Amino acid sequence: MSYVPPAEFVVKMIDAGEAKVFMSTRDTIIRAYMAGAILALAAAFAITISVQTGQPLAGAILFPVGFCLLYLMGFDLLTGVFTLVPLALLDKRPGVTLSGVMRNWTLVFVGNFAGAFTVAVMMAIIFTFAFTVEPNIVGQKIGTIGEGRTVGYADHGAAGMLTLFIRGVLCNWMVSTGVVAAMMSKSVPGKVIGMWMPIMLFFYMGFEHSIVNMFLFPSGLMLGGNFSVSDYLIWNEIPTVIGNLVGGLAFVGLTLYATHARTAPRRSPEYDGVAAPAE
Incomplete structure (x- = not known):
């Protein structure tokens, strides 16, 4: 059967985390770079669909194509290693x-940002004919997203920061569920279906994904968004990274590990008023 039961795929999660800790610096950077770039292209694709059709759901339905491709090719997102490596x-x-865990997280962060930023520059060139004209309608939308999800949070002060953090938590709860779902099946269609559902949910709900934001906000700055680099870092990227860490590790990694890898002892029948079988 193509289905892998939880007791088995949790072992795969631990094995994957171990392998990432010992991966060479070169391979870690390359895989993270490509993951950031592909996810950024998927985000640009989804926003283009949403703007041109006027249907955000259409963009959300198709956005997971990037996530599925990058994981099938063995590339790494920060959100995934937050869950698996610990x-x-x-x-x-x-x-x-x-220190090995922190090294992996740092390298993946750098690689993801470099890949997403590369695509941000490329898409900004496309949206503006190499910065010779005003951004097209999709470029204008990206600039608006950047404003709303930085200064938009700042306008609400502490309440905005808490909202941003919770959106980061919920995002990686879903994204890491997608990472794990890929391990539940031995077939490519099974892996894709498992990944598709939670990724579609997070994107449509507007949760905050640190790597998607590595594309959106640098793009927004290049496309005329009315916010600053410090707005991006303080009122989005840093709280989002922390929220992604908490969401993926607490609600996916640790829960699955606790109940499937370190299962508690079974209760004795006598606790329920049933006599234990005679020896």
Whole structure:
């Protein structure tokens, strides 16, 4: 059967986390760069569809194509390694240390940002004919998104920051569910279906994804968005990264690990008033 039961795919999660800790710097950067670039292209694709059709749901339905492609090719997003890599440390895999986990997260962050920024520059060139004309309608929309999801949060002060953080948590709850869902099947169609559903949900609901934002906000700045780099970092990227970490690790990685890899002892029948079988 193509379905992999939880007790088995949780072991795959731990194995994947361990493998990422020991991956070479070169391979980690390359895989993270390509993941950031592909996800950025998918975001540009989805926004273009939403603007041209006037149907945000259409963009959300098709956005997961990028996520599915990058994971089928073995590339890494920060949101995924937030969930998988700490499990190898928690499981006490030989040689896995906290510094190794932090090294992986740092390299993946750098690679994701570089890939997403590369696509941001390319798309800004396309939207403006190499910065010789005003942004087209899609470019204008990206600039508006950047404003609403930075200064828009700042306008609400602490309440805006909490909202941003919770959106980051909910985002990686869904994205990491998609990462894990790919391990539930041995077939490509099964993996794609498993990934598609939670990714579509997060995108349509407007949750905050740190790597998607690595594309949206640099693009918005290049396309005339009325916000600053500090607005982007303080009122989006940094809280989003923290929220993504909490959401993926707490609600996906640790819960699955606790109940399937470190399952609690079974209750004795006698606790329910049923006599234990005679020896």
